[in-house]
Amino acid sequence: MDKILVVDDDLGIQKQLKWSFTGYDVIFAEDRASAIAQLRRYEPKVVTLDLGLPPDPTNASEGLATLEEILELAPQTKVIVVTGNNDKQNALKAIKIGAYDFYQKPIDSDTIQVLVSRAINLFDLEMENRHLSAVAPSMDRILGQSEGILLASRKAERIAQTDISTLLLGESGTGKEVFARSIHEHSLRKDKPFVAINCASIPENLLESELFGYEKGAFTGANKTTPGKIESAQNGTLFLDEIGDMPIGLQAKMLRFLQERVIERVGGRSEIPVDIRVVCATHRDVQSMVAEETFREDLFYRVGEISIMIPPLRERDNDVVLLAKTFLAQYNEEFKTKIKGFSDSAILAMKQHKWPGNIRELQNKLKSAVIMAEGNQIQAEDLSLIVKDEGPTLTSLNLREVREHAESRAIRNAYLVADKNMSKAAELLGVTRPTLYSLIDKYHLEDIKTGV
Numbered sequence: 001m002d003k004i005l006v007v008d009d010d011l012g013i014q015k016q017l018k019w020s021f022t023g024y025d026v027i028f029a030e031d032r033a034s035a036i037a038q039l040r041r042y043e044p045k046v047v048t049l050d051l052g053l054p055p056d057p058t059n060a061s062e063g064l065a066t067l068e069e070i071l072e073l074a075p076q077t078k079v080i081v082v083t084g085n086n087d088k089q090n091a092l093k094a095i096k097i098g099a100y101d102f103y104q105k106p107i108d109s110d111t112i113q114v115l116v117s118r119a120i121n122l123f124d125l126e127m128e129n130r131h132l133s134a135v136a137p138s139m140d141r142i143l144g145q146s147e148g149i150l151l152a153s154r155k156a157e158r159i160a161q162t163d164i165s166t167l168l169l170g171e172s173g174t175g176k177e178v179f180a181r182s183i184h185e186h187s188l189r190k191d192k193p194f195v196a197i198n199c200a201s202i203p204e205n206l207l208e209s210e211l212f213g214y215e216k217g218a219f220t221g222a223n224k225t226t227p228g229k230i231e232s233a234q235n236g237t238l239f240l241d242e243i244g245d246m247p248i249g250l251q252a253k254m255l256r257f258l259q260e261r262v263i264e265r266v267g268g269r270s271e272i273p274v275d276i277r278v279v280c281a282t283h284r285d286v287q288s289m290v291a292e293e294t295f296r297e298d299l300f301y302r303v304g305e306i307s308i309m310i311p312p313l314r315e316r317d318n319d320v321v322l323l324a325k326t327f328l329a330q331y332n333e334e335f336k337t338k339i340k341g342f343s344d345s346a347i348l349a350m351k352q353h354k355w356p357g358n359i360r361e362l363q364n365k366l367k368s369a370v371i372m373a374e375g376n377q378i379q380a381e382d383l384s385l386i387v388k389d390e391g392p393t394l395t396s397l398n399l400r401e402v403r404e405h406a407e408s409r410a411i412r413n414a415y416l417v418a419d420k421n422m423s424k425a426a427e428l429l430g431v432t433r434p435t436l437y438s439l440i441d442k443y444h445l446e447d448i449k450t451g452v
């Protein structure tokens, strides 16, 4: 439950506010010292602060001093000052100091409730942003807060400024190209070209000339000398996607380029020096290819001086929801739709789905959901996903077993939807936290108990 601290020496007002703020955890303080003690202990999101505090309740100075102290200790706190009627001057002073808003007595329950709920929303939003910028490395293209993606981003950030050859490993659609571009943008070569080439999408006989270029007359149809992708990445970054698909015949030439940093165009005789950073990617298990001798071992070590594993979406905790929300905002803009968010069932379905096509699949599903959705919320069906019901069949032992299965399932679902937050899960289920804990014990939901 969100915490609100009410600082007021008037017991009547304390009581009134307690009734107004149902649904919150309300804590009280009657003077500056106790306000600060409560602030330290409970870290409330919102404080309502009467400016007329003892020892001199007729004067706002103690209230303003308390405000300053609160903001100094916990600047993220949203403080709503409560002033006497006609005390606009002090209210404005408080806003100048950094109060979120002010409110004049007498207190009207509905209005103060709206003020508080807006303050809490803003607090949550700011918190989320702060959290994002605190944990996310500056690789700002790469969305995600899961441990796996943060680990990969940090690694990428660390090597970005070096020229070390980097191999990005990960399933299709996990964001290998996004990583490659981020590495380039964080490197000293950022103002030079970033050139990407997909080794799997170019026929074997054309790949060599595409990469290395060709001299006029090198083969039929070579009407003029043409530089290849490697040359066009001069001083910048070359991204070789699907390096695992590079034909074995071309691998020796690649190795020479990587070792000696010179190339020869097809049909050419002179060596052209190149200064290029190389980032490669593959969804293949190159190590096994080395064992099977379909990929040269020396090339493998050369391209993968450092390798970064980009985790698949299904192993990225809550990232699927974070990404989905971001893409929803983008698509709302693109398609001029006003879809507000996702139903609980959609969130659950997204968390359950295995996403074999990773982020690309999520983007595709969301795009069609945004276009097809009928309500202002995306449902699981709009995403062509189904919430898996792993409930008991009619072969269940008895009604007790059916009930236990259903309860365990509901707890697990609420836990997922609440993003592993026990208080929120309890709230969703309409039970207290202790009850939720005892149900988790009762049904031996060990994974939830250990927070897995």
Ligand SMILES: Nc1ncnc2c1ncn2[C@@H]1O[C@H](COP(=O)(O)OP(=O)(O)OP(=O)(O)O)[C@@H](O)[C@H]1O
Binding pocket: 141, 142, 143, 144, 170, 171, 172, 173, 174, 175, 176, 177, 178, 179, 241, 283, 359, 360, 363
């Ligand atoms: N962390 C991320 N944040 C935001 N968008 C992302 C992220 N990772 C990937 N994307 C988006 O997902 C899509 C797939 O990413 P990308 O093309 O980089 O994947 P890939 O691993 O290179 O795929 P493939 O192996 O199929 O080439 C792109 O549209 C990209 O913009």
